[in-house]
Every structure is written in C-alpha cells, then in structure tokens.
Amino acid sequence: MKRTIVKTCQIMCAGVLVLAIGITALPRVMAAELPAQTEAETIGQTSAEALGESISQAVFETFTDETLVTPYEYDPYGDLTVLSGCTAEELEALLADSGLEGLGTCYAEKEQTHGINALFLISVAQLESGFGKSKLAENCNNLGGIKNGNDGYMEFPTKQDCVEYQATLLRDDYLDENGKYYRGKTTKDVSQNYCGGSESWYTQVESLMRSNFEKVGEMRAAA
Template sequence: MKKAVMKACQVVCTGFLVLAIGVTALPHASAAESTEMQESAEALAESITQAVIETFTDEALSAPYEYAPYGDLTVITGYTAEELETLLEDSGLEGLGAYYADKEQTHGINALFLISVAQLESGFGNSSLARNCNNLGGIKNGNDGYMEFPTKQDCVEYQATLLRDDYLNENGKYYRGKTSKDVSQNYCGGSESWYTQVESLMKRNFGKIQEMREQNGAEAA
C-alpha cells in the first residue's frame, strides 16, 4: 500500500517538476505568453493529478475483507460472482452468485449478509415460499401474508433495496443501526435466534471462501 502511494506521489511531483522547467526555460517570452504558459502548465498538472487519483483508487489500496461478528453491514466483501456462487451450489439458490455480487456493489450491502439471510429464511432456497413464490427473505406483504415475486432475482433486488433504504440508511424508517442485531429489531421483532443464526452463516460462508482462496493459492504456488 505504501509503495503504491509513494509511486503516485512521485508521478505527480515529476509532472510538476517537468512543467516548472518548461516554463522557466523560456526567459524571453512576453508577460502574456508567460501567463498563458503558466495556465497551460497548471491545467496539465491538474490533469496528471486526476489521472493518478483515478489509477490509485481506494479499492486498489484497500485491505482484503475480514469478517467481524456483528459488524457494519455496509462494509462490502468485494467477492467475485464465482466466489459467491460456491456458497450457493447444490441448493435452491444456485445460479444467483453473480446477482448477489452485483447487488453488493450497486446497493452497498455486504453480500455475505444478503446470502446468509436468504439461506436462513428460505431454507437454502428449498422452502415452499421460495419454490412457489420466489420469496427468499420471508418478506411479508402487510396483509398477514407473504409477497410473491416473478423470479428469485426480483426478490433479491427488492430485498436489497428494502434493506438499503429502510434498514441501513440513517434516515430509513426502520433504521436502528448497521449490524444484524440492529436490523433484526424491525425485520423480525428483534429475534435473538434470527441474528445469531445469520451471523453463524456469515462466519461459515466467510470461512468457506477463505479456505477456497488458500487452496487456490497453494495450487498456484
């Protein structure tokens, strides 16, 4: 991380140095020409700086995700669609890995949380509600019944939006905090068994991906 930052600074500083030399090397230029060259140099320097910022993004410099019990659910994993799909294989949720990866990025919600809630609420996609109504989250319709969705993907989209806007947004009507325990206060009446089971699944899913990464690293070596 430090090397990347140093390299970025070197690129910016080098750009400014070259521009400074270019301006001072023309002592016979008129005042108007000097002003124009200075403005041009400043514009180019700003362009170089922006290019460096875009190259060395926070994502490139950030540390790998580490699961933390009852952690902030808006901290994303950055896991690939293929990695998330390994958590769903041989279950009724199979094939949704890419969709969960996308919802994590577009909605800013931890993919392990989204998947773990679906695994718990839908019996790994095998409950009658999941099979007959594509309802993976135990989502109620407000009339003592449960919502139906055209596809499982539609349910994932709806649930991710619901959690983002109403549960994990500080201005949301169900916001109590950003942990699974906080979400449970309104999502399922504060059930301790619900959020502890969700956390257990998140921990297990995290461990599975870490183990897979270690195996892949060992094979590559």
C-alpha cells in the same frame, strides 16, 4: 612599437570574437546533426527531471488500487455496509447444490449497487428460505420471508426480483440513517424491526456469515 601592440591587440580581439561566435553557433549545428529524438529529449530534459519521473512511476506502480484496498475480514456484529469484495464466482460457489444456485452474479451486483455486504444478503436468504428449499421460495420465489402487509407473503416473478427487492428494502429502510426502520448497521440492529428483535435470527445469520466467509477464505487459499 605602439603600432605593433595595437595590431596585436586587434588580432587577439578578432580571434576571441570568432571563438565566441563559434561557441554560440555550435549547439545549433550539433542539434541539426543529431538523429530524431523524443520530445522529452529535444526540450533538454535534465537527469533530475528524469529521476523524478522514475520515482513517481515507481510510486504509482506500488500504490495501485489493489494495494490500497484493505481486504475484508468478517467482524462479528459488524457494519453491514462494509462490502465483502467477493467475486460472483466465489458467491456462486457458496450457493452450489442449493435452491439458491445461479444467484451468485446477482448478489455480487447488489453488493456494489446497493452498498450491502453480499455475505449478509446470502446468509439471510439461506436462513429464511432453508437454502432455497422452502415452499415459499419454491412456489413464490420469496427468499427472505418478506410479508405483503396483509398477513401473507409476497410473490416474485423470479428469485432475482426478490433479491433486488430485499436489497432495496434493507438499504432504504433498515441501513440508511433516514430509513423508517433504522436502528443501526448490525444484524442485531436490523432484527429489531425485521423480525421483532429475535436473538435466534441474528445469531443464526451471523453464524452463516462467518461460515460463508471462512469458505471463501478456503477457496482462495486453494486457488
């Protein structure tokens, strides 16, 4: 009787051992038989990890640069270092049929490289040069009424050169807190040294900025 029990136990233990070995080896056999998979699949990516990745991707697609940037809104007597975000084509449309035609790309570039609102730069040029039709603009390419320090006015090889000079002048001397003419970042602040604080000057510049901003809005709505 004892021999029968021992023998039975030996058989049962051997069976358990074989079963355990079979279970351990099973994943390797199955893995060998499976078709080629992606790296993420072969390392045993869990459903939780996959869900996490899909959520991250959804968030990334939702919060793109375009949705994070607040569209520019004209603010009367606002900060002139807040960029308009207008395209070169939109700015060029504002200059069509005037003596400033062809400078849209230049103004768009100066907004980005100099950190000055392009609508402000254009409005100053429109006012100071009579929309590019003044004798100073036509004969000297001086679009900003920029003086030479000798009771005269500067001359520029091209209108683009004038835009570059004026944008640099405004950035370094008028809108930089360390600039020698800095009084603040609004049209009224700039006017204190640019044109003796003329109320007529900064109110006209503001009026042109508003008009240009509204025209861009109309173009976008019609597109």
